[in-house]
Structures are given as structure tokens and as C-alpha cells.
Amino acid sequence: MQKIPATVVTGFLGAGKTTLIRNMLQNAGGRKIALIINEFGDLGVDGDILTGCGIETCTEDDVVELTNGCICCTVADDFIPTMTKLLARDRLPDHIVIETSGLALPQPLVAAFNWPEVKTRVTVDGVVTVIDTAAVAAGRFADDEAKVAAARAADESLDHDNPLEELFEDQIRAADLIVLNKADLVDAATLERVRGEIDSQCAEAVKIVTAEGGVLPTDVLLGLSAGTEDLIADRKSHHELHHEGEGHDHDHDEFESFVVEAGQVADPKAFAEGLSAVIAGHDILRLKGFADVPGKPMRLVVQAVGQRIETYFDRPWKQGESRATRLVVIGLHDGLDAATCGTIRATIRALTDGAAQAAAE
Numbered sequence: 013m014q015k016i017p018a019t020v021v022t023g024f025l026g027a028g029k030t031t032l033i034r035n036m037l038q039n040a041g042g043r044k045i046a047l048i049i050n051e052f053g054d055l056g057v058d059g060d061i062l063t064g065c066g067i068e069t070c071t072e073d074d075v076v077e078l079t080n081g082c083i084c085c086t087v088a089d090d091f092i093p094t095m096t097k098l099l100a101r102d103r104l105p106d107h108i109v110i111e112t113s114g115l116a117l118p119q120p121l122v123a124a125f126n127w128p129e130v131k132t133r134v135t136v137d138g139v140v141t142v143i144d145t146a147a148v149a150a151g152r153f154a155d156d157e158a159k160v161a162a163a164r165a166a167d168e169s170l171d172h173d174n175p176l177e178e179l180f181e182d183q184i185r186a187a188d189l190i191v192l193n194k195a196d197l198v199d200a201a202t203l204e205r206v207r208g209e210i211d212s213q214c215a216e217a218v219k220i221v222t223a224e225g226g227v228l229p230t231d232v233l234l235g236l237s238a239g240t241e242d243l244i245a246d247r248k249s250h251h252e253l254h255h256e257g258e259g260h261d262h263d264h265d266e267f268e269s270f271v272v273e274a275g276q277v278a279d280p281k282a283f284a285e286g287l288s289a290v291i292a293g294h295d296i297l298r299l300k301g302f303a304d305v306p307g308k309p310m311r312l313v314v315q316a317v318g319q320r321i322e323t324y325f326d327r328p329w330k331q332g333e334s335r336a337t338r339l340v341v342i343g344l345h346d347g348l349d350a351a352t353c354g355t356i357r358a359t360i361r362a363l364t365d366g367a368a369q370a371a372a373e
């Protein structure tokens with residue numbers, strides 16, 4: 013029996029994974045694609061956006077959401093059973109696409125394709141790592157060299173002290189194909205500089221392509237035939253390199269997320285401006301969700317990556333679905349202690365209609 017190819021789409025929070033997958037589904041060329049989506053935070057926004065996007069081949073049946081934590085930590089409990097169920101279906105997919113959370117290490121996930129129950133049926137066609145070119149250009153993932161040097165002087169086993177940089181490198185290290193996305197946000201010289209930077213970090217065989225809005229021919233993304241499960245042992249993550257043989261579980265303690273339930277949003281533009289100020293005031297990496305705009309039959313999608321905010325109406329609220337404003341906020345643990353989370357929650361709520369919020373509670 014021919015193995016089903018599976019593509020792992022990874023990349024940091026907000027790099028454009030869901031956008032790229034949405035475009036891929038729109039141009040699937042008749043392939044039946046099953047999606048497995050994993051998110052950090054207790055609100056399944058990506059799956060909801062994809063099933064709400066109206067693409068014929070993207071129904072709730074085609075999308076499985078894994079929301080019990082990062083996929084790299086829940087391989088045995090969540091991912092393997094999901095794959096087993098998928099493979100037991102009468103109508104098998106032609107291709108499986110897995111979107112990892114923006115904080116996931118791809119290595120444990122890819123290694124799971126060597127588990128006997130999966131290995132006989134599925135092969136990893138390739139790991140596609142999506143990169144926010146503008147964020148790299150702005151130094152978002154760069155170590156503060158002075159800080160690292162000081163920390164290393166105190167603990168010489170230390171590699172990085174910046175969880176963003178470490179994760180970014182691990183996601184690049186796992187890649188078969190790298191997509192320099194958001195090319196529209198940088199000029200040509202910056203794009204080339206970032207390409208050079210990334211190129212120097214990955215193996216020669218790894219292809220690097222650029223994209224705007226995640227738009228790439230599906231044949232560029234699918235059909236790499238890399239068989240990455242056989243190669244992944246040589247693409248170790250920082251965690252694996254540091255704790256080899258120690259049986260030391262990794263976690264995502266450096267990151268924090270919480271959900272804000274708020275009232276109605278009377279003025280989406282003013283709301284976005286208010287959110288922008290909240291993000292600027294606290295080091296929020298990612299904020300996303302849906303908002304209830306009074307008098308509008310459609311729900312408002314709210315997407316923020318750093319300071320950049322986007323809002324658009326995607327689909328009508330469904331019958332029986334409660335109209336609500338719910339946003340997930342993600343940042344570094346150090347920047348989001350309980351008091352700060354409380355302040356952010358209160359500030360966001362204050363941007364919405366408090367009376368409606370009180371009535372809803």
C-alpha cells in the first residue's frame with residue numbers, strides 16, 4: 013500500500029501558517045487534504061477560521077483540532093490517536109497537512125511518524141517552516157548578545173537565554189522548505205539580507221522561497237518526498253542537544269496565554285487602535301480571536317502579530333452560536349504575570365461595551 017504523504021507546517025506565532033494553508037486548500041487541485049491543527053492557548057481560532065473560510069474542501073470533517081497543549085508535548089496522548097482515527101476512515105485523504113502551534117518544536121512530532129502504527133501508513137512529505145520576514149528583519153528573534161554573554165559567564169552550559177531565538181532556530185533546523193513570508197512588508201534589500209541570514213542557518217539542501225500572503229503554488233509546498241521521519245534524528249532541537257539521554261521533558265513555561273471575554277465592539281477601528289495601544293504597553297507576541305459587532309450579522313476576526321493588527325468580517329454568526337467577543341493573548345511568561353494579565357484583561361474589556369458584557373455574564 014502506498015504511504016499517505018503528510019506535510020508539517022511550522023513557524024513562529026503569527027508567521028502566516030494558517031494563511032498559507034488556506035491558500036493551499038484553495039488551490040488543492042482536486043487533492044483531498046485532511047488537516048490537523050494545533051494551537052497554543054485555549055481558543056481554537058485557526059481551525060475556526062479555516063472551517064469558516066467557505067472553501068469547499070475545508071469542512072469540519074476535514075479539520076481536526078488538537079487543543080490540549082502543544083503538539084510536541086502531546087504526541088502520545090493526542091497526535092497518535094488522532095492519526096490512528098484518521099487512518100481508520102473509509103475514505104482516506106490524499107494528503108495530510110499538520111499545522112503546529114507557533115511554539116511547537118517540530119522534532120518530536122516528526123519523530124512520531126516512526127511509531128509503528130503510523131510509519132507503515134504515512135510518510136512525512138516535508139516540513140515547511142513559515143517565517144515572518146518583517147519580524148526577523150526587525151530583530152524579533154535575535155539574542156541580546158550582551159545579556160547572553162553575562163548569563164553564560166554565570167552558567168557555561170547555557171546556549172541561549174532567549175526562548176524566541178531558540179525556538180526559531182529549532183523550527184528552521186527541522187525544515188525541508190523555508191517560506192520567507194510577508195515579503196510585502198520589507199524592501200528588496202532587506203528580503204535578501206534575511207534570506208542570507210536564514211540560508212546561513214540551514215542545510216544546503218533546504219530550499220528557501222519567498223511569499224506574500226502565503227501564496228505559493230501548491231506543487232511547491234506538497235510533493236517534496238523528503239521522508240523527513242528518517243532524517244529528523246540529525247536535526248536535533250536545542251532541548252534534545254542539551255538534555256540528551258536525561259529523559260528530561262521540555263515544556264513551554266517561558267510562554268503564557270490567556271483568554272479575554274469582552275463585550276460588544278461598537279467601533280472596530282477604534283477597538284483595533286485600543287488593542288494596538290495595549291500591545292505596545294505590554295510585550296504581547298500574539299493576540300487573536302473574534303468580536304461581536306452590534307447590528308452586524310457577520311463575526312469580526314481580530315488578528316494581531318506584535319503591533320500589526322488586522323480585522324475583517326469572515327462569516328455570519330451561526331444559529332445557536334453565542335455572539336461573543338473572545339480573544340486569546342500570548343506573550344512571554346516574564347512579561348505576563350497575574351497582575352499584568354488582569355490589567356490587560358480589564359483594559360481590553362473597557363474598550364468594549366461594558367453593559368453588554370455585564371449582561372452576558
Ligand SMILES: Nc1nc2c(ncn2[C@@H]2O[C@H](COP(=O)(O)OP(=O)(O)OP(=O)(O)O)[C@@H](O)[C@H]2O)c(=O)[nH]1
Binds near residue numbers: 196225300
Ligand atoms: N502583510 C502580510 N500579512 C500577512 C501575510 N501572511 C499572513 N499575514 C497576516 O498575519 C497574521 C497572522 O497570520 P496567520 O496565518 O494567522 O499566522 P499563523 O502562523 O497561523 O499564526 P499562529 O497560528 O497564531 O501561530 C494575519 O493577520 C494574516 O493576515 C503576508 O504575507 N503579509
